[in-house]
Amino acid sequence: MAILDILTWPDPRLKETAQPVTTFDETLHAFIKDLEETMRAGPGAVGIAATQVGSLQRVIIIDASSRKNVPHHGRQVLINPEITHWEGYAVGREGCLSVPDYTGNVIRAERITVEALDEAGATHTWRMEGFEARLAQHEIDHLDGLLFLDRLVSRRHDLYRRKRYD
Amino acid sequence: MSKPNWYMLTLVGRDRPGIVAHVTHALYEGGCNLGEASMMRLGGNFTMMMMVRYEGAARALAELVEPVSESLGLRLHVDRISGALHHHLEPDVRITVSGADRAGIVAQVTGALAEAGLNILNLESDVAGSEDEPLYIMHIEGQATEGIEALQSALDIVTRNGVKASLAPMDTLIG
Structure with missing residues (x-):
């Protein structure tokens, strides 16, 4: 086990597109262990994507279980995740291990359906909402080379945006 | 390394294109570094509040900016502040x-x-x-x-x- 170095923006590797995982072996499992240890060591972090440690494979870990009164599925390793359904939207505050000392408001879908493989390569479908849905969207964005900085909304014009999307 | 000198620069005046570019160019040429800032148009005025790091005195900083602020019709105010970067508080x-x-x-x-x-x-x-x-x-x-x-x-x-x-x-x- 090891805590991996976290890439911070503007490291160009954070803009790369990660590739699907095809081999579910011990190397992958060892990497997932390190990735999770790295997430747990990150101050306040509830999720991490492989891209953030410079590994361009489509693996994310999320764990919203630290939040009270929030529906969640506990710790999840999602491999080759795909969002197949989006519903609603909400503004929420996000920060990122790869962008230290900055947070901003981002609009995300309120409810999503995610199809993903687990560590053994089996397919699952997850319905997520609220904080957990936001978390999955934030991490899946990393796999496509996107940071929350790419999706910031103006605090000043929040209300007007709401009107337009209602 | 000695503690950096931070100033708060406030500029206000009738809005027109190019204010930010001209003011920040003068600061850059004068050896300043910008920190956190808020700039926005309020009622047809353009308002700027900027943390500026500068090793000289307040008077010298004002003199750096005055040629530009005067030509753009902006009022300038300079305060020495005790702040620093990375002191964000997270709203809840x-x-x-x-x-x-x-x-x-x-x-x-x-x-x-x-x-x-x-x-x-x-x-x-x-x-x-x-x-x-x-x-x-x-x-x-x-x-x-x-x-x-x-x-x-x-x-x-x-x-x-x-x-x-x-x-x-x-x-x-x-x-």
């Missing part, structure tokens, strides 16, 4: 207030919220609507030092006379 509540514009909305709402423990970190407001029917809109982000429920109760009281207010907890996601 967002409040939006809107209603027919009338004197005293801000004082009434923020007074009640302050008593209920709100520490305002960011407030932006605007007047929308029309000349005849102005609509006041205010966004606040802050810290609920005595809990969200206390703020909600305070808002419920002040919103009885025609002001609409909504409060949303902010749970910052770090991922």
